[in-house]
Amino acid sequence: xxxxxxxxxxxxxxxxxxxxxxxxxxxxxxxxxxxNPSSEAIPAEVIRKFSAEILEQEPMAALQYSITEGYPKxxxxxxxxxxxxxxAFDGERDxxxxxxxxxxxxxxxxxxxxxEGDVVLCENPSFVGSLNSFRSYGxxxxxxxxxxxxxxxxxxxxxxxxYHPKFFYVIPNFQNPSGRTMSWQRRxxxxxxxxxxxxxxxxxxxxxxxxxxxxxxxxxxxLDEEGLVIYCGSFSKILAPxxxxxxxxxxxxxxxxxxxGKQGSDVxxxxxxxxxxxxxxxEVDLPRHFAGLAEIYRHKCELILSEMDRQFDKxxxxxxPQGGLFVWCTFPEGTDMTGFCRAAIPQGVAVVxxxxxxxxEATDVSYSFRMNYSTPSDEQIVKGIAILARLMRDxxx
Amino acid sequence: xxxxxxxxxxxxxxxxxxxxxxxxxxxxxxxxxxxNPSSEAIPAEVIRKFSAEILEQEPMAALQYSITEGYPKxxxxxxxxxxxxxxAFDGERDxxxxxxxxxxxxxxxxxxxxxEGDVVLCENPSFVGSLNSFRSYGxxxxxxxxxxxxxxxxxxxxxxxxYHPKFFYVIPNFQNPSGRTMSWQRRxxxxxxxxxxxxxxxxxxxxxxxxxxxxxxxxxxxLDEEGLVIYCGSFSKILAPxxxxxxxxxxxxxxxxxxxGKQGSDVxxxxxxxxxxxxxxxEVDLPRHFAGLAEIYRHKCELILSEMDRQFDKxxxxxxPQGGLFVWCTFPEGTDMTGFCRAAIPQGVAVVxxxxxxxxEATDVSYSFRMNYSTPSDEQIVKGIAILARLMRDxxx
Numbered sequence: 001x002x003x004x005x006x007x008x009x010x011x012x013x014x015x016x017x018x019x020x021x022x023x024x025x026x027x028x029x030x031x032x033x034x035x036n037p038s039s040e041a042i043p044a045e046v047i048r049k050f051s052a053e054i055l056e057q058e059p060m061a062a063l064q065y066s067i068t069e070g071y072p073k074x075x076x077x078x079x080x081x082x083x084x085x086x087x088a089f090d091g092e093r094d095x096x097x098x099x100x101x102x103x104x105x106x107x108x109x110x111x112x113x114x115x116e117g118d119v120v121l122c123e124n125p126s127f128v129g130s131l132n133s134f135r136s137y138g139x140x141x142x143x144x145x146x147x148x149x150x151x152x153x154x155x156x157x158x159x160x161x162x163y164h165p166k167f168f169y170v171i172p173n174f175q176n177p178s179g180r181t182m183s184w185q186r187r188x189x190x191x192x193x194x195x196x197x198x199x200x201x202x203x204x205x206x207x208x209x210x211x212x213x214x215x216x217x218x219x220x221x222x223l224d225e226e227g228l229v230i231y232c233g234s235f236s237k238i239l240a241p242x243x244x245x246x247x248x249x250x251x252x253x254x255x256x257x258x259x260x261g262k263q264g265s266d267v268x269x270x271x272x273x274x275x276x277x278x279x280x281x282x283e284v285d286l287p288r289h290f291a292g293l294a295e296i297y298r299h300k301c302e303l304i305l306s307e308m309d310r311q312f313d314k315x316x317x318x319x320x321p322q323g324g325l326f327v328w329c330t331f332p333e334g335t336d337m338t339g340f341c342r343a344a345i346p347q348g349v350a351v352v353x354x355x356x357x358x359x360x361e362a363t364d365v366s367y368s369f370r371m372n373y374s375t376p377s378d379e380q381i382v383k384g385i386a387i388l389a390r391l392m393r394d395x396x397x
Numbered sequence: 398x399x400x401x402x403x404x405x406x407x408x409x410x411x412x413x414x415x416x417x418x419x420x421x422x423x424x425x426x427x428x429x430x431x432x433n434p435s436s437e438a439i440p441a442e443v444i445r446k447f448s449a450e451i452l453e454q455e456p457m458a459a460l461q462y463s464i465t466e467g468y469p470k471x472x473x474x475x476x477x478x479x480x481x482x483x484x485a486f487d488g489e490r491d492x493x494x495x496x497x498x499x500x501x502x503x504x505x506x507x508x509x510x511x512x513e514g515d516v517v518l519c520e521n522p523s524f525v526g527s528l529n530s531f532r533s534y535g536x537x538x539x540x541x542x543x544x545x546x547x548x549x550x551x552x553x554x555x556x557x558x559x560y561h562p563k564f565f566y567v568i569p570n571f572q573n574p575s576g577r578t579m580s581w582q583r584r585x586x587x588x589x590x591x592x593x594x595x596x597x598x599x600x601x602x603x604x605x606x607x608x609x610x611x612x613x614x615x616x617x618x619x620l621d622e623e624g625l626v627i628y629c630g631s632f633s634k635i636l637a638p639x640x641x642x643x644x645x646x647x648x649x650x651x652x653x654x655x656x657x658g659k660q661g662s663d664v665x666x667x668x669x670x671x672x673x674x675x676x677x678x679x680e681v682d683l684p685r686h687f688a689g690l691a692e693i694y695r696h697k698c699e700l701i702l703s704e705m706d707r708q709f710d711k712x713x714x715x716x717x718p719q720g721g722l723f724v725w726c727t728f729p730e731g732t733d734m735t736g737f738c739r740a741a742i743p744q745g746v747a748v749v750x751x752x753x754x755x756x757x758e759a760t761d762v763s764y765s766f767r768m769n770y771s772t773p774s775d776e777q778i779v780k781g782i783a784i785l786a787r788l789m790r791d792x793x794x
Contacts (some may be wrong), residue, residue, distance in 0.1 A: 242462065
């Protein structure tokens with residue numbers, strides 16, 4: 001039997017990147033490719049305790065079917081969390097839904113807003129998981145380039161004027177893959193543009209609580225007077241990704257449609273995980289927990305940057321993140337970046353080629369690669385950077 | 398701000414059914430509306446034990462990111478389970494993916510196979526959750542009517558010839574909502590038609606292990622020589638629905654595309670739940686567990702049927718299921734079925750109007766309603782049937 005698949009799924013072709021990531025799954029390879037939180041950042045003991053208590057005290061609440069919007073107590077707690085920590089929930093206008101990880105939040109935004117052929121704007125580069133989710137809905141992605149402070153405002157305005165996009169997808173804090181943080185100035189300007197051109201903003205903030213340097217910048221959602229911002233958060237980086245719990249704060253009509261969409265996707269999110277997230281949010285000393293996370297990631301990031309400073313060729317540029325999980329390295333134009341990434345594997349090191357993160361794989365060129373510092377051990381970081389530093393000599397002419 | 402939603406989500410209109418279901422959520426109402434397994438059928442103690450052991454012995458495996466295809470040990474165990482219990486896995490040709498409930502399996506089938514405007518065939522009536530999932534992908538649903546033995550074969554052939562559908566969606570065992578089981582003869586004929594017309598079959602078997610009467614009928618998948626059948630199963634009715642763990646056994650190229658689709662939907666299914674399902678499958682005495690479930694549902698079903706036999710007007714027809722959760726009641730043509738369902742609420746009883754389950758809400762008429770017997774207590778069943786029996790006198794002329 002020859003199967004005919006949908007156009008949208010066929011457009012998601014396996015690429016050279018997948019090939020590299022597949023080779024990188026070998027446990028002997030130093031995994032700068034990961035997007036995982038550091039295992040020492042996952043409070044396993046706390047989760048074990050909460051899980052045992054829940055299954056002891058209210059097993060049927062945790063095991064029967066539940067409602068699509070999410071565990072009511074968690075929804076209420078998250079409304080408060082969003083409002084107080086991020087000014088990202090307006091009690092008069094917004095509502096909140098629990099999703100199966102922020103990935104589902106991203107997908108639901110696309111499902112409820114986009115017809116096939118609609119345009120979605122994104123930072124270029126941006127998170128490949130989200131880009132593929134958009135692609136799987138048959139939308140056209142248009143990337144907007146940027147610099148250390150976030151996307152370029154003239155380019156963003158031009159794109160909004162030209163393409164009439166449904167929304168602009170942005171990760172303002174410690175972006176994946178670039179590690180960059182959008183400045184407060186740019187956030188205000190981006191919001192003003194969204195308002196002027198009637199474009200929604202999909203603000204994805206999975207790393208916001210992982211800041212270890214610099215000053216917090218308010219969310220774009222905090223500026224949202226007109227109901228233009230769909231704000232997504234996640235427990236994957238502050239609690240545990242295996243639980244698959246994320247959430248969306250957005251104007252109530254959008255959440256209502258997302259609820260209809262989610263009903264057809266998975267009925268509801270694993271309810272035990274939602275109940276664990278609720279206890280985490282209300283019973284754990286969060287400022288202390290977040291301070292602990294900052295310690296872990298600060299150390300890892302400082303280590304990788306100091307090794308890179310010491311060993312990398314000076315022609316290689318890289319970002320200096322104030323939080324999150326990633327450093328973004330860029331070769332001079334014309335370098336065979338993909339060749340470099342491929343050659344690193346037999347040397348025992350894996351990084352993700354920048355082409356994984358471009359909006360348009362057919363036309364966008366990348367000389368960058370992404371490095372994760374949360375997953376490899378300290379020893380692996382030191383050893384891996386030395387290997388990459390040696391290898392890059394062959395690729396820099 | 399006025400939001401413009403996607404055509405596919407706008408087409409999922411809230412209807413009179415939702416209004417009735419909303420009213421039915423009042424805990425004082427006798428819930429014949431539910432689709433939940435009986436709470437006494439959920440082995441909470443076993444789940445508590447497995448969960449504690451997993452979080453004690455291998456917390457990071459349960460809490461870190463995992464792979465999209467699913468927990469490898471669970472996938473292997475399920476391949477064996479499908480093969481041995483249902484002849485529903487061909488080791489040479491098929492592969493298997495873990496999904497976030499069977500609902501996601503249904504959605505993924507549509508995502509990978511259907512373009513907007515493609516036709517999907519379904520039994521008429523069929524499970525509203527699946528129908529809405531199909532609708533959310535912009536497909537055209539065509540319903541095929543049937544009788545006690547399943548869909549009508551002439552009608553199925555006519556529909557395959559006329560519409561060139563992508564697949565035929567069918568729940569052969571104890572169908573939702575009708576409670577009917579498709580005969581072995583019809584399963585063979587349906588497979589032969591699928592083969593003749595090159596149509597895939599999406600076989601949904603969430604209730605297969607809940608048989609309490611009659612003889613097991615082999616799955617359609619067991620006939621699958623040509624790689625035409627996508628088989629979905631679930632832990633929702635045999636373990637716990639709150640865990641959200643389902644699976645698909647299908648030809649490897651289909652599973653490969655589903656994996657790409659799932660990556661963009663939720664990355665992977667909650668991994669602790671998958672590990673619990675694995676232990677359940679390999680450490681629990683399944684024949685004994687299934688026998689226990691049969692006891693629970695046999696008792697409930699016999700009780701509701703005997704009360705209906707005793708009290709319902711003889712002009713009301715209803716099915717006599719051999720398993721599963723539902724009885725399907727049908728008024729004589731012309732009865733105001735929706736009025737009856739609505740009037741039951743202030744009397745303290747809720748049932749689901751048959752219009753919820755039709756393929757085309759605009760054209761298909763229903764005089765039926767669905768009753769669940771697994772959720773109400775014995776007392777509620779006796780009391781609720783008496784109320785309905787009294788009320789229906791007003792609606793039968």
